[in-house]
Amino acid sequence: MTVLMDDGAEYEAVMKISTGMELGTEALMNEMLGSLIAADLGLAVQEPFFVELSAEFCASIPLPSIRARLATSCPLAFACLDAGKQWRGWNATDRISSAQEATAVSIMAFDAFTGNSDRRPGNPNLLVKDQEWRLIDHENSFSYRLRLFPRCQPWVVGNVAGMIASGAPSEHIFASHLIGRETLSLAPIKASWLALSDARLAQYDAILPVEWDATRPYLLEALQHIRRVRETIDPCLTELERILL
Template sequence: MTLPLRTATRYVTPLREGGSMPAVVEADDDGLYVLKFRGAGQGPKALVAELIAGGLAKALQLPMPDLALIELDAELARTEGDPEIQDLIKASAGLNLAMDYLPGSVNFDPVAEQPDADLASRIVWFDAFISNVDRTARNTNLLMWHRRLYLIDHGASLYFHHGWDGDTAGAAKPFPLIRDHVLLRWATRLADVDAELASRLSDDVIAGIVADVPDAWLQGPDAFGDPANQRAAYVAHLTRRVTQRGAFVQEAVRARA
């Protein structure tokens, strides 16, 4: 996976419902993107999780807006009247992550919508794999666009990497919080989709996704080793999680039962 590189040319509007206050921006390809700021409260680890999880979702052929790296110039802050937004732009100068903006999309409503059992099972499997704590009825992080379900916002996944030293022991653990997943009740085909999804996540596919993480995001107080060593640790964790996936798959099956 190689992400396209864009340059932000205009700050359009903040999306204040997001905890990290993402924003709609226009880029040099005239496209609109939802930008996730490196300088937001969650820090660059949230962008690492967004990029890796987004790449894995694409590899699994799950519906998700396309990702891009976006270069942000601190000079854009000069046109903004809100001091909070000015500070956020300045703190995020350099490479950030964005996804295609889906105009007219609406939040998924688990009362009104009836997702397909196969797709629901694939999404639950994926979220158990990436340890995504943020796909609940309270905050679904799912959009409906042209009557199709789209996955968004994976910054809270891969939570093991906060304060991480590169140890992969946790890769074989189940994910008990899958019990709160908004799509769990429709995920009746978890055992059926397991082998196929795992087959899509070869070592080379995972390594290609992780290779896109910029060096600048692998710095900071809880970084360990150099960026190359950190990427290798992510690859080792994720490949081990695929081979020992029985723990999180069976946990999801038990949670649904």
């Protein structure tokens, strides 16, 4: 999409609307929260923002099926800046260099600790440009109530083992690349998670737009989970270390 900003600037963006999504506005909230937390943990994401869908815009779409989806969607959508043609998706032939190792294990920890099983070989959700990476697509993170078994509890022994199960739906794209690397360091991951203060978590809550207010119970559940990860970061990292080393 081309979006018009409040200051008159125009940007190319990738937009998600609530209609047609399995989780509706909850998926949009997950996108918002995932982008914010990832960025605060030092992981690169596409800049996120909200997009207002005007009635005039929705009515202008010539394709009936798309026009109907837009007309029945929440009037506030989630979007992020389009990365451009110089970026591509991660593929099976990509490798992790020594310089990328710390970022790779941080991404794997982020997915393990937020319950994101959707960065897998068949759907990597990772943009690549030379040695740079950017995370995309967080809609399936934090949906703890929908995945009761195994529930995301990375502080529990064996909880994240599915991330290294070759061929399983839960296999992480970095698993086979990181297993057995003796140079992995988890100390920076601990520091970044401990830096997620209660004040910052409250800001995530404050950012939630009124149009998505029905998702606040799920947001609060996600924030409580993040607090639990922060408070049990040592056993969480022990479990990550257990599967990789």
